[in-house]
Amino acid sequence: MSKDKKKQVSRRQFLNYTLTGVGGFMAAGMLSPMIRFAIDPVLKAQGEEEYVAVVEVDKITTEPQRFEFKVHQVDAWYESDVTKTAWVFKQEDGSILALSPICTHLGCVVNWSGNEDYPNQFYCPCHDGRYYKDGVNVPNTPPTAPLHVYDHKIQDGMLYLGKAKPREEA
Amino acid sequence: MKWNKQDMINYLQAKEYVDTAILPLVPVTFEQEEEKQVSQAFQKEILDIMVHELEKEYKGRVLALPSYIYSSIDLEELARINRFTEGLNQMPFKHIFYITFDQMWKMKERDLNGILLWVPILKEGDIQQKDTQNMINDQIHQLKDLIKNYWNS
Ligand code: FES
Numbered sequence: 001m002s003k004d005k006k007k008q009v010s011r012r013q014f015l016n017y018t019l020t021g022v023g024g025f026m027a028a029g030m031l032s033p034m035i036r037f038a039i040d041p042v043l044k045a046q047g048e049e050e051y052v053a054v055v056e057v058d059k060i061t062t063e064p065q066r067f068e069f070k071v072h073q074v075d076a077w078y079e080s081d082v083t084k085t086a087w088v089f090k091q092e093d094g095s096i097l098a099l100s101p102i103c104t105h106l107g108c109v110v111n112w113s114g115n116e117d118y119p120n121q122f123y124c125p126c127h128d129g130r131y132y133k134d135g136v137n138v139p140n141t142p143p144t145a146p147l148h149v150y151d152h153k154i155q156d157g158m159l160y161l162g163k164a165k166p167r168e169e170a
Numbered sequence: 171m172k173w174n175k176q177d178m179i180n181y182l183q184a185k186e187y188v189d190t191a192i193l194p195l196v197p198v199t200f201e202q203e204e205e206k207q208v209s210q211a212f213q214k215e216i217l218d219i220m221v222h223e224l225e226k227e228y229k230g231r232v233l234a235l236p237s238y239i240y241s242s243i244d245l246e247e248l249a250r251i252n253r254f255t256e257g258l259n260q261m262p263f264k265h266i267f268y269i270t271f272d273q274m275w276k277m278k279e280r281d282l283n284g285i286l287l288w289v290p291i292l293k294e295g296d297i298q299q300k301d302t303q304n305m306i307n308d309q310i311h312q313l314k315d316l317i318k319n320y321w322n323s
Contacts, residue, residue: 106184106230125318126231127187142187 051153051160054086060096060159064089064112064122064133069161086150086161087112087122091134098150099135100164105143122147135167171233172225181233188233190317191263193284194221195251195270196237209293213271216291216306221269223310228317233263243274248281255283265320269313285320287313 054069064087073082086098087110101109103124110131114123121138122131130138135147151162171177171188181188196214200207214237225234238254240247251268258266266284268275271291279286289309295302 103230106180106187108230109227124230125321126228 049151049162051151051162053158054098054161055088055159057096057154057157057159060088060090062090062092064099066101066112084161084164085109086164087147088159089133096152096154096159097134098152098159098161100148100150102148102164103129103143104137104145104147105129110147171229173234173236177233184230185261188231189262189264190228190232190267190321191235191258191261191265192221192224192232192267192269193235193255193258194218194237195268195272195275196239197241197272197274198239199241212294213291215297217269217271217289219297219306220289220310220313224269224313224317227314231321232317238268243272243278248278252281252283259283265317267317267320287316289313 050071052069052071055067059065066085067088068083068085070081070083073080085101087101088096088098091097099122101111101122103110103126105124105127108124108126108129110122110124110129112122113119114125115121115128115130118130120133122133122135124130124143127142129143130141131143131147132138135149137143137146146167148164149167150164153160153162171181194217196217197210199210221234225232238251240251255266267287268282268284269287269289271289273288273290275282275286276288279288291309292302292305297303297306
């Protein structure tokens, strides 16, 4: 909250400076990024990956489940909280896999077991794209790349997810 | 896909895959009581959320157009919207959905050249409230199914 307030003030200052003249304008130009760095850890930690707590590890089964989590996103004009989803499950070797639900064909949302005929695959309703459980695209369906995989880490029994990245081909 | 530069570039390259257009029909009228204007704006806000969610789910197959604004539904308006729809038909789109909360369209459904998805949206409420959110989510869910059924039929 106080973070927001400070930002508002800095915006108003910015305007004041602008109205005061070019000198003021330049000062504001130098000052406002400094304020932003001081108060906005997200900006400061640029390059470093943000992880978000998603679910307790003991809730994760061998069957893919859909979990939602919120990430804070800063675009050119907007800041917003965006809801992301992941299909999460335990693989045979016990390790956890968290897949992005975004079809690599044209970006629709895929569902586990989304088509009765293929109960053990991810299914994309848009153009019948399919993926095996491990996220690899089924040949001869529209997608040409596997589902992206979220970076993850486990801390104190919680699963944290980072960014979804294209899978490196095996 | 959305009506923005990047998505339009993608759309033009993948046209054969994007066979569905969604056009939100939004009434904007000023000659009425203030509280009605407030609810009009509120309903529009919720409609935007719905379209946003539909677009997100079906990004690769759907083009979500900007709102189509009108003030009253008369013969002239019907001609205008059907002309507009004709343009969409030429793109071509196989499925053209109008989405609206204005029940007046419901009565004109037969005169429309696209498929009308009429959603009864609350006239007032608070989007920050859980109940409202749940209800909207339910409606979004139904809309997703409905569109999928049209595709599969
Ligand atoms: S977007 Fe998934 S198959 Fe085309």
